[in-house]
Amino acid sequence: MAEEAMFDFIHMEAVSYVFQGGEKISEDEAISKLEHMGFATGYRLVERLTRESGRYKDELDIMKYICKDLWVTVYKKQIDNLRTNHQGVYVLHDNRFRFLSHMAAGKQYLQYAPRYLAFTCGLVRGCLANLGVTCVVTAEVTQLPACKFQIQVQRG
């Protein structure tokens, strides 16, 4: 579907918008704006996606939902690998992340990669928040277009 292209373009514009301030705005501030946009999107999106599904039985079940259904909906593929230490840390590997897949293969543009991951970190955090899991999501990339997202669940 071509609507995917629209999503990609909007995302690209969102990234270039938050960084257009140049000197005036710090990298962190820009990233946090993107993260916030992702959060708002994820929070609303998951509500619509899970309308008809049953209750998830535990945290791991929710993570599986994120890796399978949510990822397929948003990024048209499943997460390649999910790991957990069973103490609230989950690591999601995506070997070919959609927002990075057109950029490069290897280390070129590596320094810009975090900009294209911030929205997704927020998206995942937003989805989890609406499913009742409070967490911190960070992303790491060493070689484009592969990346990994780390989800650290906050126990209250």
Place this chain on the structure above:
Amino acid sequence: MSRQSMRANDPKKVSGELFTLTYGSLVAQLLKDYENVDDVNRQLERMGYNIGMRLIEDFLARANPGRCYDLRDTADKIQQAFKLYLGVSPSIGSWSPGGDEFSVVLETNPMAEFVELPDHCLGLRYSNIMAGVIRGACEMVQLEVMAWFIADQLKGDNVTEIRVKFVKRLEDAIPAGED
């Protein structure tokens, strides 16, 4: 368990919603960043212009629409692009007597699907990005146009209407050997 089935619900609808919600978050962020809505409108138009410049490539590659010989041709292609990218079929109408101006009329606006404008945003042209997309896309095929909203369902109008006006052909930019 219905867990597997819900993904298949309607994938097309879902990806449309994803786009709509993402756009909504972006507009909300802009409203937070800028003090007045005119700046937001301008920024949205600019983003649209940037998108249009890239989108036209995607459109030409995907739909292979061929060259336009007059503005009516262009209008048809714009209609086709709306169908392809937003899943809606706008009607084209209200041609000016000179044939250099027309309206793109949307019965429903997929970008504004979950939107209500609060009172202090009445000046906001929520979907202004679309006007920018049209301008940017046309510019890349050597057509300078102006595009602006004259009716918006979010403001209580019956339909959403974008007016497109042909300004001039950008002759210089045509690569040598064409035509």
